[in-house]
Amino acid sequence: MDQYEEQEHEVYGGEIPDEEGEMDAEFDMTAGAEDYQGNDQGLQQDPSSSKDLEDMKKRLREIEEEAGALREMQAKVEKEMGAVQDSSSASASQAEKEEVDSRSIYVGNVDYACTPEEVQQHFQSCGTVNRVTILTDKFGQPKGFAYVEFVEIDAVQNALLLNESELHGRQLKTHGSGKDLTNGHKSYRDDLCYLAFAMPVMFTLFGNHPWLPTMNALAGTSRNFRLASRLLGLDSKLEKSLLIPFREIKVECTIPKDDGTLVSYVGFRIQHDNARGPMKGGIRYHPEVNSFFFISSVDPDEVNALAQLMTWKTAVADIPYGGAKGGIGCSPRDLSKSELERLTRVFTQKIHDLIGIHTDVPAPDMGTNAQTMAWILDEYSKFHGHSPAVVTGKPIDLGGSLGREAATGRGVVYATEALLAEYWKAVKGLTFIIQGFGNVGSWVARLIHERGGKVIAVSDVTGAVKNQNGIDIPQLLKHKEATGSLTGFSGGDSLDPSELLVHECDVLVPCALGGVLNRENAAHVKAKFIIEAANHPTDPEADEILSKKGVIILPDIYANAGGVTVSYFEKLPRTVLRERLDHPIPAGENNSNIQGFMWDEDKVNKELKRYMTQAFHNIKTMCQTHHCNLRMGAFTLGVNRVARATLLRGWEA
Structure with a gap:
């Protein structure tokens, strides 16, 4: 049993065997018992020891029978689920196996308490997960490995980027399946599947289940x-x-x-x-x-x-x-x-x-x-x-700063203009849909309307209104101020709020809650551009779907930064003001806000536009450098600046 325990320890350490049959050998306790019987003379002569050995063999046979029963149960349940085929599926072509391997990964150092649902939750941001299998030994014990199969092959590269990410406090090790993992021993995949099916169905999860939560903003x-x-x-x-x-x-x-x-x-x-x-x-x-x-x-x-x-x-x-x-x-x-x-x-x-x-x-x-x-x-x-x-x-x-109330909405519009300019477009003449008509959404609508854009639908918690010819935004603002609601507005027709996000338009601007664009509605979105004025309105699965549809998404990490930028103007150091303002500043003043000094609103808006425009160009540069989309361009820009500052301040590993 000491040898058995030592082998188990090695497996739990995350080492994956290279040779077919090696994993089975680890658990061949019959061979170990026979060696023990043949090499120990005292055991052969001791009737009580012989009885113990027979009892051990009997228990081993019972365990193997239980494992076989569990495999049969697993196959039966999976067949009923439609997740596996009958025995003829075992003869699937090598090409089919390689195709599955190409969109799958193996994950090492998985905590033994992890469930397939938790593994799917961890990797589903990389792409839609088709199957998760927790690998087990012949006795139904987790081995610290998982097999994750995606629907799309593109998801594999995203998943490999999560190497050393943490789940249950352990750093996962991700590897491409097939030859990438086993150095040519393709048959090892069959061993893994065999071991996976030795457990009850609770250890294998197939498909994209609607009852599983989508990845939240956090x-x-x-x-x-x-x-x-x-x-x-x-x-x-x-x-x-x-x-x-x-x-x-x-x-x-x-x-x-x-x-x-x-x-x-x-x-x-x-x-x-x-x-x-x-x-x-x-x-x-x-x-x-x-x-x-x-x-x-x-x-x-x-x-x-x-x-x-x-x-x-x-x-x-x-x-x-x-x-x-x-x-x-x-x-x-x-x-x-x-x-x-x-x-x-x-x-x-x-x-x-x-x-x-x-x-x-x-x-x-x-x-x-x-x-x-x-x-x-x-x-x-x-x-x-x-x-x-x-x-x-x-x-x-x-x-407080002049322009602060409108700052987030105004920043959204400046960001939108910067993006549209890259496609030789302008706000004027384009159709917009705005979800959320609170502080941010109402300012976005007002400023889009002033620039000649056509706001064809808006919504808030009270309802939604549409007008294909364009809503009179000043009149809608007056109506809401008077009634506290969008309903009953005479300048448009009512609209089911759930249909707003999938209504046809050029630009969709979510300004309310997070997670409104998800796997349920993303495929039906008809907008060409999405401007994320809300925090995390697009969940990772929707992000993937929309990107494949060719929708351009301006990420929240940049698009709604106008508010915090004008907050900075409210507290801007006097040394910076001295360089940028035309009139003299009294000596001895250290901080503008401490002394009650403020910019006029035109100055605030001008500086906000400069900051938002420059930030977009910086994001664009990161996209070109790292060959990534706008979201990753924004994140690489922000993370790189923080990392550099951290290192310069003396951080050491």
Whole structure:
């Protein structure tokens, strides 16, 4: 048994046998027992030992019979599922096997507790997964290997880029199947399939199951980072370091409601990276905040991905910030203004010593606004003195920037113009569909309308409206301000919101929630261009489908960077202002926002356009250098800048 255990240890170490039959030999306990019987004279003469040996052989036969029964069960269930053919499929041609191999990979160092669903979730961003098999020995024990078969051959190269990515805390080893793995021993694939079928059906997963969750924004961000880091050839230790957050903060916030009852909320702040400057990111008030960040089933990388996204976004825009993200798990609609103020002030009291103008600068996000920032500013100033620069996106009367309200939407339009110019097109004359008519979507619609673009459909949580001749956006804005809804607008026809994304147009602009473009609707999208004004509106599977359709996607990491860019203008150092403004600046002033200085709105808009246009050209250069699409061009640009700053500051492996 010692020899058996040693062999098992070697297999668990991730070594894949090169010779056919070697894996079977590892578990041939009968041969080991016979050797033991023939070489030990004492055993032959001891009746009790002989009985033990016979019992061992009997148990071995029972185990083999159980394994055979399990194989039969596996084959029966898979046949009923339509996943495998009858016995005639075993005679499939070598060409067919090679075709399957060409779109498959082997994965080593797989944790024994991993399920096929988890492996599929890990690799499905690379392409649609057709089958996942957890490889097992003859006794049904996981061997630390998995076999992943994709629908498309192009997915294999993406999957190989995930070599050394982590699953269950272990670094996976990815290899191309067939000859790439076995140095010509093609028959080894048959051994693997044989071993895989020795387990119950729960260890093999076939097809693209609708009940499996698609990769969410958090996992998608981490996946894009890993792909970019491999294109850049980053050191694996540096890559891992860049994923680890600088600090994670989680606090309890209890407040009295207006009726006197006490209620508790959870607040958080994740500070990801400060290599390029103070960390920067929004504070959101939303019921799903806690489920996004703190449920135990979420991968640790996913927990920090929204903060990571800000790190890469500020780097793409080339502004001297790092990334952070935070918020409170609450529904602002269910709280009065006084309750929201009390909650904001308690949250600020809990984190005031961990934020600041040189440390971490919050901004508005989903469910928060300029008033929220004003409350944070006031509460923070009670501890640290007057500090208007501690937040951005605050009211203009408290030192906010002109143009900040429209900044994200305006940046989206500037980014759109930069992209269209590459195709010798302009906004004027093109048809647009805008999903989401809140702050960002309404500004995008207004500015597109002003430039002669034809907005033919818009939607929000209240409904959708369409007009093939173009919607009168100023009138629609007045209607919504008066009624609080898009429904009932006389200048267009109602539209099922679910049909909006697949309605024919030149440019589709998602401005609302993430994941709206997915595997269910991507194949039906008719737009030629997609501008991601929302965070992660396109999941990885949809991204793949749309790319194959030839749809040009302008990624969120660049397209919606206008807001954080104008936040930078709100806090721009005086030394930069001195170089760019025509009038003199009093001596002795160190920071524009500390002294209450601000640009006029025309200056803000002009500088925003310059930053967005330059960022697009930088992304284009990265696309040409690394032969990648716009999304990977943006990620390689951002990740490269952060990595360089990290190395220059003295990082060592």
